[in-house]
Amino acid sequence: MRLLFLGDVVGRAGRDAITERLPRLIVDCGFDFVVVNGENASHGRGLTEPHYNELRAAGADAVTLGDHAWDQRDTVTYIAREPHLLRPINFPPGAPGRGANLIEGRNGHRVLVINAQGRVFMDPVDDPFRAVEAAIAACPLGEQADAIIVDFHTEATSEIQAMGFFLDGRASLVVGTHTHIPTADARILKSGTALMSDGGMCGDFNSIIGVDAEEPLNRFLTGIANGRFTPAEGEATLCGVAIETDEKTGLTRKVTPVRIGGTLSQSLPFV
Ligand SMILES: [Fe+2]
Ligand SMILES: [Fe+2]
Numbered sequence: 438m439r440l441l442f443l444g445d446v447v448g449r450a451g452r453d454a455i456t457e458r459l460p461r462l463i464v465d466c467g468f469d470f471v472v473v474n475g476e477n478a479s480h481g482r483g484l485t486e487p488h489y490n491e492l493r494a495a496g497a498d499a500v501t502l503g504d505h506a507w508d509q510r511d512t513v514t515y516i517a518r519e520p521h522l523l524r525p526i527n528f529p530p531g532a533p534g535r536g537a538n539l540i541e542g543r544n545g546h547r548v549l550v551i552n553a554q555g556r557v558f559m560d561p562v563d564d565p566f567r568a569v570e571a572a573i574a575a576c577p578l579g580e581q582a583d584a585i586i587v588d589f590h591t592e593a594t595s596e597i598q599a600m601g602f603f604l605d606g607r608a609s610l611v612v613g614t615h616t617h618i619p620t621a622d623a624r625i626l627k628s629g630t631a632l633m634s635d636g637g638m639c640g641d642f643n644s645i646i647g648v649d650a651e652e653p654l655n656r657f658l659t660g661i662a663n664g665r666f667t668p669a670e671g672e673a674t675l676c677g678v679a680i681e682t683d684e685k686t687g688l689t690r691k692v693t694p695v696r697i698g699g700t701l702s703q704s705l706p707f708v
Contacts, residue, residue, distance in 0.1 A: 438469045438546050438584055438684065441695065441706065443677035444614050445503070446478040447640030447647035448668025452491055454639050454675050454698060459495045462697070466679065466706050470542035472550055472586050473497040474614045476505040477638070481647065481668045483508030486515045489522060499523060499540050501552040503590035503615055504560060525554035525590060526572060527563040537572040539582060549573070549582035553600075555591020555615075565589065566603055573607055578687040584609040585687065591615055594634040601632035609682050609689050612636045617646040619676050619694060619701075629688025637676035642701045644669030674699030679706035 441462070446455060455473065463471060473492050475484040483505050484492075492500050499521050506524040507513055516522050516534035526536020537551040551572050553565040569587060578585045585608040589600045597613035604611055606628030612635075613620070619637025626632055640647035645654065648666045656662055674696050681691040696704045 438682045439467050439679065440470045440548070440584055440586060440610065440682065441466070441468045441472070441677060441679045442586060442588070442610060442612050442636055443471070443473045443639050443675060443695070444619065444636035445474045445476055445617055445638040445640070446492065447617070447638050447673070448477065448481050448670070450641040450668065450670050450673040451639040451647070452478055452488060454673035455492060455495045458675050458697060459497070462675070463496045468679070469544045469546050470498050470548045470584065471496050472499045472501060472588065474503065474588055474590070474636070475500045476503040476590070477647065479509050481666060483512055485509045486511055489515070489519065493521065498542050498548070499538070499550040501550070501588040501590070501614070503552070503554060523550060523552040525552050525562065527553055527565045527568040529563065536568070539576055546583040547581065549576045549585040551585070551587045553587065553589050555589060555593065555596045557596045558592035566600065569600070569604070573604070578607055578609065579685065583687055584682050587611045589613050594620065597634050598632065601626060601630060605630045606688070609687050610678070610680050612678055619696065621694070623678055623692045623694045625689050625692055629686065631678070631680045631689040631692040633678045633692070633694065636678050637696070639675050640673050641669035641671040642674050642699055643671045672699045674701040676701065681707070
């Protein structure tokens with residue numbers, strides 16, 4: 438199987454890049470399944486239902502969220518009827534929506550997608566390791582699930598790598614999101630799980646993590662919030678990671694970082 442994961446979509450620039458490039462990319466690379474993190478797709482804050490539908494229409498089989506999950510008020514209601522939309526699994530009990538789901542891809546493969554949020558430099562949430570482990574125990578790789586993708590949304594690369602080693606041999610891919618900056622460490626661990634500390638963002642990299650540089654720079658210089666954060670609107674780079682898995686075991690044979698378009702250095706899947 439070929440699977441694509443794309444990091445945090447930021448604002449209109451990120452959505453446009455998804456709409457314009459993803460359908461073609463799926464055909465050209467033969468992707469069987471696509472996961473997109475959409476937590477910043479609506480003006481950098483959360484994901485409205487129309488924008489969720491845009492990501493789905495462009496080819497996202499599953500859309501994940503993170504600490505911005507509830508920034509748009511309508512998400513707490515429409516998430517309940519959208520089994521392809523996931524929020525972190527370790528949010529407090531009773532949170533709307535779900536944190537994991539077994540989703541059928543375009544070619545009939547069943548992919549367990551899990552979204553979890555970390556606890557280092559993040560708002561308090563329940564233990565992500567136990568929550569993810571329980572979801573995988575209920576739907577193991579190579580049995581119910583043909584592939585398992587874990588989007589671990591957190592700040593610290595050490596915490597994401599710990600999740601990778603924790604799940605080595607039990608998931609196809611563990612990828613970080615949230616920092617918006619792609620790391621250069623995509624690899625396959627000893628027992629066949631692909632790990633990348635952060636998949637990066639789908640947004641305009643001529644910015645500070647997707648935001649027009651002026652306001653965040655001023656805040657660092659003066660300590661004073663003078664205005665709002667505005668998503669940068671130049672051409673976005675599609676950014677993430679692609680894997681190819683073994684049909685039988687669901688473990689990963691090949692991993693490639695993906696960076697297409699925009700200002701970031703380019704890296705094409707499987708080239
Ligand atoms: Fe984000
Ligand atoms: Fe985030």
